[in-house]
Amino acid sequence: xxxMVHGETRDxxxxxxxxxxxxxxxxxxxxxxxxxxxxxxVLSGAGELLTSEGTIxxxxxxxxxxxxxxxxxxxxxxxxxxxxxxxTGAGRRALDAFGGDWARFRDAVDxxxxxxxxGGDAGGx
Amino acid sequence: MDADALVHDYLGRLEVAAWSLAxxxxxxxxxxxxxxxxxxxxxxxxxxxxxxxxxxxxxxSPEEIVAxxxxxxxxxxxxxxxxxxGSNTDRAPWGAxxxxxxxxxxxxxxxxxxxxxxxxLVFVWLSAQWTQQQKVVATAIVLTLLVLPxxxxxxxxxxxxxxxx
Numbered sequence: 001x002x003x004m005v006h007g008e009t010r011d012x013x014x015x016x017x018x019x020x021x022x023x024x025x026x027x028x029x030x031x032x033x034x035x036x037x038x039x040x041x042v043l044s045g046a047g048e049l050l051t052s053e054g055t056i057x058x059x060x061x062x063x064x065x066x067x068x069x070x071x072x073x074x075x076x077x078x079x080x081x082x083x084x085x086x087x088t089g090a091g092r093r094a095l096d097a098f099g100g101d102w103a104r105f106r107d108a109v110d111x112x113x114x115x116x117x118x119g120g121d122a123g124g125x
Numbered sequence: 126m127d128a129d130a131l132v133h134d135y136l137g138r139l140e141v142a143a144w145s146l147a148x149x150x151x152x153x154x155x156x157x158x159x160x161x162x163x164x165x166x167x168x169x170x171x172x173x174x175x176x177x178x179x180x181x182x183x184x185x186s187p188e189e190i191v192a193x194x195x196x197x198x199x200x201x202x203x204x205x206x207x208x209x210x211g212s213n214t215d216r217a218p219w220g221a222x223x224x225x226x227x228x229x230x231x232x233x234x235x236x237x238x239x240x241x242x243x244x245x246l247v248f249v250w251l252s253a254q255w256t257q258q259q260k261v262v263a264t265a266i267v268l269t270l271l272v273l274p275x276x277x278x279x280x281x282x283x284x285x286x287x288x289x290x
Contacts, residue, residue: 052185055193057157
């Protein structure tokens with residue numbers, strides 16, 4: 001139904017996810033360095049943040065290219081060595097900036113949605 | 126299809142979907158996804174078909190993964206392309222061709238009557254900076270200004286001829 005209204009690629013949640021996911025990954029890495037599979041686990045556990053887990057790899061490559069994260073290979077207890085991701089100074093600054101932007105964005109949308117629902121109630125009476 | 130064949134098939138499709146990526150990046154991506162599957166299987170502790178199908182489903186389609194690879198570039202190029210589409214203001218309007226065209230149309234009209242402005246129009250059409258519409262307008266104005274005096278002279282001439290005759 002959603003697809004019918006917004007078109008196949010215009011699901012608003014998909015668009016939103018795409019916009020914020022990079023910073024969600026940075027937020028996960030701010031806590032501690034981590035490897036891709038673990039990042040996926042945190043993001044999936046946090047709710048509907050990552051719908052197709054495989055897309056984390058292009059995203060991590062992008063963060064690496066933009067020098068927002070660095071990587072090191074580490075031996076793992078089980079299986080092959082793992083690539084660990086660690087947030088950089090630039091990554092922290094990007095995350096801080098996003099934190100402020102996001103708060104303003106969220107408040108603005110919340111305020112409008114709140115107004116809309118109040119207006120709707122008023123109109124219904 | 127058994128579990129290994131499913132994984133093999135999936136990675137093959139990923140390889141095909143990723144053909145447009147740089148060779149290094151493609152190898153990296155396929156390696157990472159292969160490792161992801163291996164880790165997920167190790168965690169699950171089972172390698173049966175439904176477990177593999179579930180893991181692959183969660184990964185998303187190979188096409189989807191590769192599409193995510195191209196996204197930032199698409200966005201970045203869209204962002205940088207947008208200003209250049211609509212605005213000629215970002216481009217310097219005064220190249221050598223444009224300056225010569227304007228000189229011929231103005232000073233040239235005085236120094237080389239008729240020939241100057243016509244040459245000027247040639248340079249107007251050679252310009253890569255001005256739009257088709259601007260060129261058409263310039264041509265219309267110049268041709269009107271060139272033809273109008275001739276028509277006026279002609280009509281005055283015939284009027285005079287009628288008068289004297």
